[in-house]
Every structure is written in structure tokens, then in C-alpha cells.
Amino acid sequence: MAEHKETGSVGHIAPAKLYVAIWAILTALTLTTVLVSLVDIGPMNVVVALVIATIKGTLVVLFFMHLRYSPKLTMATVVAAMFWLFLLLSLTMTDYLTRAWPTYPGH
Amino acid sequence: MATSDIGDIQVAERALQHHFADMEQQRDTASFGMWMFLLTEIMFFGGLFCAYLVYRASYYHAFVEGSQKMNITLGATNTAVLICSSLTMALGVRAAQMGKPKLMVILLLITIVFGFGFLGIKAVEYHEHWVNHEFPGPSFHFETGDPAHPATDPQHTEIYFSLYWAMTGLHALHMVIGIGLVAWLVIAGLMGAYTPHYYNPVENVGLYWHFVDLVWIYLFPMLYLISKKHGG
Numbered sequence: 001m002a003e004h005k006e007t008g009s010v011g012h013i014a015p016a017k018l019y020v021a022i023w024a025i026l027t028a029l030t031l032t033t034v035l036v037s038l039v040d041i042g043p044m045n046v047v048v049a050l051v052i053a054t055i056k057g058t059l060v061v062l063f064f065m066h067l068r069y070s071p072k073l074t075m076a077t078v079v080a081a082m083f084w085l086f087l088l089l090s091l092t093m094t095d096y097l098t099r100a101w102p103t104y105p106g107h
Numbered sequence: 108m109a110t111s112d113i114g115d116i117q118v119a120e121r122a123l124q125h126h127f128a129d130m131e132q133q134r135d136t137a138s139f140g141m142w143m144f145l146l147t148e149i150m151f152f153g154g155l156f157c158a159y160l161v162y163r164a165s166y167y168h169a170f171v172e173g174s175q176k177m178n179i180t181l182g183a184t185n186t187a188v189l190i191c192s193s194l195t196m197a198l199g200v201r202a203a204q205m206g207k208p209k210l211m212v213i214l215l216l217i218t219i220v221f222g223f224g225f226l227g228i229k230a231v232e233y234h235e236h237w238v239n240h241e242f243p244g245p246s247f248h249f250e251t252g253d254p255a256h257p258a259t260d261p262q263h264t265e266i267y268f269s270l271y272w273a274m275t276g277l278h279a280l281h282m283v284i285g286i287g288l289v290a291w292l293v294i295a296g297l298m299g300a301y302t303p304h305y306y307n308p309v310e311n312v313g314l315y316w317h318f319v320d321l322v323w324i325y326l327f328p329m330l331y332l333i334s335k336k337h338g339g
Contacts (some may be wrong), residue, residue: 011134011310013204023194027187034183037332045336049328056324064197064317066310071135074142081146085153089160096161 012069022063029056122305130304137307138314145318152322155274159329162266169263172251173271174334176241178232182331185228186323192221193320196289200313203296203306211309212296215289218316222286229279236268243269271330278326281319288312 033052037045062068067078127133163170199214240248247268249261292312295301301309 011131011204013201016198016201019194019197019201023190026190026193030183030186030190033328033332034179037179037328037335040336046333049332053325053328057321060193060317060321060324064193064320065314070138073135074139077139077142077146081149084146085149088150088153089157092157093160093164096164 012066014063014066014069018063022059026056026059134307134310137311141311141314145314148318152274152277155270155277156325156329159270159274162263162270163334166260166263166266169259169261170267171334172249172259173241173264173267174330176236176239177271177331177335178235179331179335181228181232182327185225186327188221188225188228189320189323192218192225193317195221196313196316200306200309203301203309204303206303208296208299208301211301212293215293215296219286219289219293222282222289226279226282226286229275236272241268242272274326274330278319278322281322285312285316285319288315 029052033049036048036052039045041048061078067075123130123133127136195214195218199211199218202208202211202214236242240246243265247261247265249264251259251261251264289312292309295308
């Protein structure tokens with residue numbers, strides 16, 4: 001974006017309009033997720049709610065938390081955090097979700 | 108303007124710690140340290156989210172019944188309040204970057220007002236749950252109102268409420284700490300501590316505030332929304 005100021009000593013300053021635009025998108029997504037939750041669309045309710053939450057979270061991290069303008073080391077830290085959280089949730093659930101599988105006699 | 112620049116650079120020289128080469132390295136290091144702390148916070152809340160997933164998978168119908176008791180209007184309002192507070196926080200950090208301390212102080216004070224607004228609405232919700240005996244412990248009482256699933260155990264719904272209170276309570280504690288940190292920025296800002304060359308504390312408290320918002324962005328759908336229409 002042309003209006004972004006890039007200066008080494010002061011750090012990146014994003015335009016105020018960008019922050020207001022992000023706020024508007026976040027508010028619209030909140031309204032959307034609430035309205036969708038009032039309609040029964042079966043298992044898709046969970047999917048839609050978590051996808052919208054992830055879009056909102058990504059916007060917050062990229063723009064409000066300046067990740068888009070941060071050093072690569074910071075980006076690597078965030079990716080590591082996401083990966084670690086993925087390990088925690090996925091490995092735990094592979095255990096708990098498979099405990100009720102039928103057992104076969106003789107095996 | 109020139110005088111103010113010289114003043115800024117003098118403040119910056121005082122702010123530069125001797126073990127850093129320059130202000131940019133110092134700022135990147137401070138920011139990296141804050142992100143490392145937030146990484147541990149993700150694992151902290153991640154453990155609770157993990158517990159929630161495990162118990163929701165095990166006692167699905169009991170969790171559906173519990174989440175019927177959530178006040179979606181208040182929860183959605185609180186989500187909006189937090190998003191507004193994140194906007195004023197981001198604009199406050201921007202004001203600090205641009206060397207506008209008065210604007211920064213005003214925006215941070217608005218952020219604090221939103222923060223108290225969130226806690227106030229949360230307190231109303233907590234009070235509702237408390238008087239309805241939806242607090243885990245000896246006073247917990249829950250009627251299984253769903254005739255389609257008469258086998259639902261109130262004790263399993265009690266687990267839902269345990270997780271609800273633990274997760275939102277830990278989040279509210281972070282809000283209280285965040286309000287304290289922002290108040291500290293306001294006082295330091297009034298004393299002229301921050302310049303466009305040195306605003307690390309503003310940036311880092313901003314990161315903390317947005318992170319707390321981020322946690323709520325996931326708490327709101329998980330606790331309030333996803334089980335609302337799964338009664339059948």
C-alpha cells in the first residue's frame with residue numbers, strides 16, 4: 001500500500017483507515033456467526049462458527065497485532081505456537097475419539 | 108519540530124539499553140519476548156480448550172443442555188465491546204508511534220472504559236448463572252429438561268459449567284490485568300515516557316490486549332453458539 005510509511009527507526013505505522021476497516025469486518029463477522037447459530041444446519045453449525053472465529057482471529061493477529069509487518073522470527077514464533085496447539089488438540093483427540101471403537105473377540 | 112526531534116532522540120538515547128546495538132534491535136527483541144510469552148499463554152488456554160473438546164465429545168448431550176443456558180445477546184454484545192476495545196487499543200499504539208501522547212492517552216482511556224464494560228456485562232451473566240444454581244459445587248442444580256435424552260446426567264452438565272466458569276474466569280482475570288497495564292500506560296504517557304523512537308511498553312501491552320480479545324473470539328462460539336441448535 002502506497003500510504004504505508006516504511007522507516008527503520010520508528011517501525012511500521014499502518015493507516016487508521018485500515019484499522020477501522022478491520023474493526024468493521026470483525027463486527028460483521030460477529031453478527032454473521034450469531035445469526036448462523038440461530039439456524040439449525042446440523043454439523044455445519046460447528047464448522048461455520050469455528051471457520052468464522054479463525055478468520056476473525058487471523059485478522060486480529062495480522063493487523064491489530066502487526067504480524068504482517070513483523071520480523072520473520074516473530075512469524076515463526078506464531079507458526080510454532082499454532083503447530084504446538086495443533087499437536088496438543090489432535091494427539092489428545094486421536095486418543096479420546098478412538099476409545100469407543102468396537103473390540104473384536106480373540107484379537 | 109526540530110527541537111522536538113532532538114528531544115525525542117535524547118529520550119531514545121536514555122531508553123536504549125547498553126546491551127542492544129540500536130533502538131530497532133531493542134524493539135524487535137522486546138516484541139519477540141512478548142510473543143514468546145503469548146505463546147505460553149496459548150498453551151495455557153489451549154489446555155482448557157483441549158479439556159473442553161474431550162468432555163464435549165464424551166458428554167455431548169449434557170453440553171448441549173448446558174449451553175442452552177447461555178445468554179447469546181449478552182455474549183455477542185461483549186464480543187462487540189472487545190472488538191471495539193481492540194480498535195481503540197490499535198489506534199492508541201498508532202498514536203504512540205506517531206508521537207501524539209495526548210491522543211494515545213485518550214484512546215487508552217476509552218479502551219479501559221470498554222474493558223470495564225466487558226467485565227460489567229460478564230458480571231451480569233455470572234450473577235444470572237449464580238442465582239440459577241449453575242455454579243459447580245454443592246449448590247449446583249440442573250433439571251434435565253430434554254425429554255428426548257432423559258439419560259442426560261446433571262453431573263455431566265456440571266462439567267460443562269465447570270469449564271465455562273474456569274475458561275471465562277481465567278479470561279476475565281486477563282481482562283483485569285490488561286486494564287491495570289493500560290492504566291499504567293496512561294500514567295506513563297501523561298509523564299511523557301513514550302516517543303516515536305521508544306514505545307515498546309505500549310506495543311507490548313497492545314499485543315497482550317489483542318491476545319485476550321483473540322481468546323474471547325474462540326470462547327464465544329465454543330461456549331455459547333456451537334451447541335445451541337443441537338438439542339435433537
